[in-house]
Amino acid sequence: MTQPVGPPPMCGSCGAYLQPPSVNCAVCGATQWPVTQAPPSVHPPVHPLAHPAPHGMHMGGVVTAKNPGIAVLLSLLWLGAGNLYAGQTALGVVLLLVNFPLILLAMTVLGLIVAFPVWVVLVVVSIVLAMQGAKDFNRRNGIVVR
Incomplete structure (x- = not known):
């Protein structure tokens, strides 16, 4: 006699x-399958610690809140790091890549005169966008930070 793999099916109502x-x-008496159709007998393998979601309900992963202050601090420490933290991956990578030529350019006297103001402007833009990105991330995921 064969046993079905995984937990038994769950009621779509309760x-x-x-x-x-x-x-x-x-429990609730709701009909689950048409009488002419047999109930499903083959279940996909389920991790022993996983709890199956009720029918029609999506079980998402756990996300932690993004702190806008940490995003600002990371942007001050390294251009683009705060944006990566806030989930703005493309912007963060672009700012990280722009940082390297600015460092090389700053090694000359004339380059330092050009690179430093550009770097300051980019840091300010990065800080504002990273802070807003962290707040947007929290809002998108239903996290209320006080």
Whole structure:
């Protein structure tokens, strides 16, 4: 006798575990499968610690809040790092790549006169965008930071 792999199916109405071959939920009485169709017998493998989501519900991962202050600090320490932290990957990589020519240019006297003001402007822009990016990340993921 073969046993089905994984947990039994769950009721689409109340989320209770169903016992095939029954077509009605023992808890709420909702019909789960058409009478002419047999209940599903093959289940995908499930991690033993995973909890299956009720039918129609999406289980997302856990995200932590992004602190705008940390984004500002990282932008001050290295151009583009705060943007990477805030989830603005493309902007962060571009700013990281722009930083290297500015450093090389700053090694000459004339280059320092040009590179330093450009770097200061980019740092200010990076700080503002990283701070806003961290706030947007929190808002998008439903995180309320006080």
